[in-house]
Amino acid sequence: MIELHNIVKTFRPFAPPKSWFHAPPIDRPLPVLQGIDLHVRPGEVVGIHGANGGGKSTLLRLIAGLIEPDAGTLRRPESVSLLDADRLQLEERLTIRENLTYLGALRGLGQSECHQRLKEHARLLNIDYLDRRVNGCSSGMRQGAYWLLALLPQSPVLLLDEPFISLDEAHIETAITHLRHWVDQDERGGVVVSHQRNCLERCSDRVLHLNQGRLS
Template sequence: MSAALDTRAAPQSPSGGTLELSGIHAGYGDFQALFGISLRVEPGEAVGVVGPNGAGKTTLLRVISGLIRPTAGTLRFGGQDLARTPPHQLPALGIAHVPENRRLFPHLTVEENLKVGAFSPAARAHFAERRDRVYDLFPKMKQRRHQLAGTMSGGEQQMCAIGRALMCAPRILLLDEPSAGLAPIVVKQVFDLVRRIREEGLTVLIVEQNVAQVLRVVDRAYVLETGRVAAEGRSSELAADPAIRRSYLGGH
């Protein structure tokens, strides 16, 4: 049984860590990828964002984590305006982003990658404690702690990337396509780990093409199509919706 995740370094606020997006427009130069996106994630929830390639899912997470600035709309976390917050300050607010394709430092060891995740002074002060909790959650990472991250399997790299994000004791974890490029048995392991993380009480927003898997681990989900919210609802409702089943679940 894993130890509870440490959230002491994450500052609290009157809004309790609610993520709120309203009317978000964003893109890359002259290309607009998001059109009026509105969504909400309450503390302790696991929420999915699903849809086909090119729907704007990754862009959405990049907007939340400050890598792309919205051109219109409001973006708040715990009542704080994220659009006006420098990206490097977001981990201190409790926002951690596990990007698509993991983005580990391949020539650093597992433990060195975890140290990168604990770069802030507040996180460094609790490094050993949080590292041990990550190893408790991901026992394979303890076994591989001196191994170069780039030499591990895709599934092990995904565990390391999630562990690195947990080192800053986030209040919300943003996961971008955690199953991408992994074998089916490893995909199941990754989603089992996501389930364990959210059972610890951590808020999770997960972007994923594997609709069937993600609907099993989230409370609610939003369906994105061409940069717009096409549907939203409880995961059980979306899984039973005939249109969703035809489009994403191979049903009739």
């Protein structure tokens, strides 16, 4: 379903202009991912644990096709869905439903189909605030909206970046239950990255550790 072999990704640091009081800037690539091997089978959720800034989000964005590796091979389904709250902004003056209907349309979903999927996923995730404006939502409610958006396309692969942040324990348990059901029912696959080890162990079939650009 997902296969990564010997994936390498580096970034070049920002180099400020030289001036009389600056030493020459360091101009060498920063390794983020080094020789990553990963295989996710149908019906499997793989958790990836690691410190902030350790390359977890870069790995997910690479699997999603948002960035390309510098070396190595990657195989994935044509359609994947990524929950990445840091890079998505909801329109504050619109309701959750209005935001997600618009974003669903951008992904090719008709309004009727989108509303039906929203209703079903909201029921299973115990979300009862679809018609609340975003500017009146707590951080936990916003995180619930990101879950709904990730589930809307019903892609064969779900990529979740820090999905449990801002959720209370009851909603974490509900989200984990729904994730496992969602993956199991149609042999889908999932990759969840988080610094919350306990949550990863509860939702994943196996948990890997990303440290200094290497998985173990």
